[in-house]
Amino acid sequence: MNEIVTVIDIETTGLNPLTDHITEIAAIRAEVGPGGYIREIGRFQTYVALPDGVEVPKFITKLTGIKTEDLRGAPHPVSALISFDWFVGSSTVVAQNAPFDLSFLDRPEIDFEAESFACTRAMSRLIDPNENASLAPTCERYGITLNGHHRAMNDVEATLQLYAVLREKAEVNGITYRNVVVDSAERPLTYTPPGAIVRTITKTKEAV
Template identity: 50%
Template sequence: MGRMTDGYIVLDLETTGLDYKTEQITEIGAIKLDTEFKEIGRFHTMVSLEEGRKLPEFITKLTGITTEDLVGKPSEQEALKSLAEFIGDSKIVVAQNAPFDLSFISRGGIEPEYFACTRALVRQIEPELSPSLKDVTARNGIVLNGHHRALNDVEATIEVFKLYVHKEHQVMYFNVVIDAPERPLTFIPKNARVVRITEAK
């Protein structure tokens, strides 16, 4: 594939809900890795709620993030501008469920040329097993502390990515997204190649 990167940005977002058209980001975590997967920087910010928006109770239960945590924090556009600066040039963006995270960051004009979705990578290598971060980390002995907080999820996603990239070199995972019955695609990232899976997992 040639040299197309000087490293990776592994990121995770927490949001008020799943639909990037109607919901907003509440937390961004990202870790910058060099080509040897060594950490060379990290980025974290909470994001203030838009005027009149409330944080749903189930999101607070899921993430532990409260409305108070977001008061006085940068706006979503400010946060995405800072994230874009952190990503910089020629980085591959890696996320556990890339179409989800890329849908939200696209609102700040961030559309990476190359990305990797660890969920799609796992789904291709282990089609009969659950590709969720919780299940993948559990069966591989990877630590996942405080699931559904951005940097915790990023740290676990890095370990999954390192493990599965080395497991199987035949699988094409750059820019691959999976459209599956249990998680239909609602956003197709720029340059994505869609793999359709018909049976539910």
């Protein structure tokens, strides 16, 4: 059965949604169906302005390529998030690490709530519990090209393809993945999206 999803990725100044800030948002809305079918509908991308006096840390610039000066003149965070919320609409939200992205969207200034979401990292762990579930190795495992990792739109493009593959595998094997997040010893869950189902997964062997 085909569905409409919005695949998202958020780049930030750090890992803590209470103290760090969004620098870039990207999303692709698409129709996804059996057999890896993908029909792109539209794209959303914006830089996000930082509060006065806040700069992008050097290690983040090294990781993402985003510099403080790139964000000057970008939309205010609330304006950017309202536009993003409108783009997502009522579609299912897909993200590589949904708890991380959704934690930065859980803000009092906007009424963003993903009633239905899928986390491709959780899906990877549910399908292949002993494999590395990070985006780059998972894409490599499934033959998906990932260019310019840690730039939002590049990650979204790869995550969309990955979701189409993992969705098929999960449904064929009867694996529940909607609104599911994974907690594990190697990556403890630090944020649980509202309504999420938490699954705890332990590796049964060392990943190769």
